[in-house]
Amino acid sequence: MARRxxxxxxxxxxxAELRGEDAHHLTRVLRVALxxxxxxxxxxxxxxxxVETARKDLVVFRVLEEQAPRAAPVRVTLLASLIKFDRFExxxxxxxxxxxxxxxxxxxxxxxKGLERAAPKxxxxxxxIALEASQQARRPRLPVLExxxxxxxxxxxxxxxxxxxxxxxxxxxxxxxxxxxxxSVALLAGPEGGWIEEERSAALDxxxxxxxxGRHVLRAETAAAAALAIVNNAWQAAYDSIPI
Numbered sequence: 001m002a003r004r005x006x007x008x009x010x011x012x013x014x015x016a017e018l019r020g021e022d023a024h025h026l027t028r029v030l031r032v033a034l035x036x037x038x039x040x041x042x043x044x045x046x047x048x049x050x051v052e053t054a055r056k057d058l059v060v061f062r063v064l065e066e067q068a069p070r071a072a073p074v075r076v077t078l079l080a081s082l083i084k085f086d087r088f089e090x091x092x093x094x095x096x097x098x099x100x101x102x103x104x105x106x107x108x109x110x111x112x113k114g115l116e117r118a119a120p121k122x123x124x125x126x127x128x129i130a131l132e133a134s135q136q137a138r139r140p141r142l143p144v145l146e147x148x149x150x151x152x153x154x155x156x157x158x159x160x161x162x163x164x165x166x167x168x169x170x171x172x173x174x175x176x177x178x179x180x181x182x183x184s185v186a187l188l189a190g191p192e193g194g195w196i197e198e199e200r201s202a203a204l205d206x207x208x209x210x211x212x213x214g215r216h217v218l219r220a221e222t223a224a225a226a227a228l229a230i231v232n233n234a235w236q237a238a239y240d241s242i243p244i
Contacts, residue, residue: 003048004030005039005138006061007131011047014063016040023059032059039067039138046070046140070140074235075184077102079154080224081191082111082119087221091189092126094221096133096143098228103130104157105148110193119148151199155206159186164203165227166195167217169210175230179238185231189224 006026008016018026026032032051038061040049046067053060078100080091088105095103107116127145134142160183163175188208195203204210213226 003037003039003138005041005046005135005140007135007142008040008042008061011040011042011045011063015052016042016047016049016061016063018059018061019057023055023057026059027054027056037064039140041140043142071182072099072101072235073181073239074179074231075101075182076228076231077104077157077159077184077186078224078228079104079106079157079186079188081106081108081151081189081220082115082148083192083220084112085115085118085122087219088115089126089129091221091224092129092145093133094225095228096130096139097137098225098232099137099139100143100228102144102146104146104154106154106188107148107150108191109151109196109199110191116148123147152202154188155202155208157186159184162186162188162208163227164188164200164208164210165190165213165223166200166203166210167212168194168200169212175211176234179235181239183235187224187227187231189220189227192220 006018008018010016032054034051034054037048037050040047040061046069048064048067049061050064051059052062076099078095080103082088082105092103105119123145130143130145160180163186165188188203213223218226
């Protein structure tokens with residue numbers, strides 16, 4: 001049975017602590033008990049640890065052993081245009097579950113100006129959502145959530161492979177001919193209403209490859225999650241001996 005994973009601030013002298021709301025969630029909701037064994041991560045290393053103390057406002061883990069890292073075979077950056085916040089939060093959650101290494105909110109022409117102004121204030125909430133989703137998915141490192149940036153900056157993002165999601169790209173084709181280990185892949189997902197022609201031209205001029213997800217027009221959040229799943233599946237199929 002898969003063990004739960006929890007993120008801790010630090011591991012010192014073979015001990016790690018959770019306090020406050022995090023501790024309360026473990027003791028009152030998940031009902032952790034003394035001696036139970038879990039995985040913990042300090043966002044650098046992964047450990048197997050047992051619960052040494054379990055009180056309402058404090059949980060202490062004692063490290064049993066360090067675990068072998070679960071390295072992903074591909075490093076994915078999702079650059080997702082801002083959409084209504086309840087739906088963007090869904091993107092944050094699914095990006096964390098699907099293993100995105102970095103998530104960048106992007107300001108496109110059809111993004112609502114109110115979302116653009118309010119987005120920086122939402123970053124901490126989004127990071128909390130990413131943390132909870134990462135624990136659920138048992139990924140040993142948290143995704144990096146960057147500050148919102150305009151599309152012109154996003155288009156300068158470097159990666160081995162860069163894909164521009166666009167329903168106007170034509171019939172779906174095979175995205176990848178090869179799957180180099182530890183490749184960096186950037187996925188650029190559009191806003192509600194899609195890209196304007198100037199944005200399409202700018203992406204092409206910057207060397208991004210336009211790709212289609214099929215004949216149907218998808219919601220922005222669906223397209224982002226589908227693209228992440230396509231990339232993950234392609235690399236996991238190529239390197240299916242990699243432990244997860």
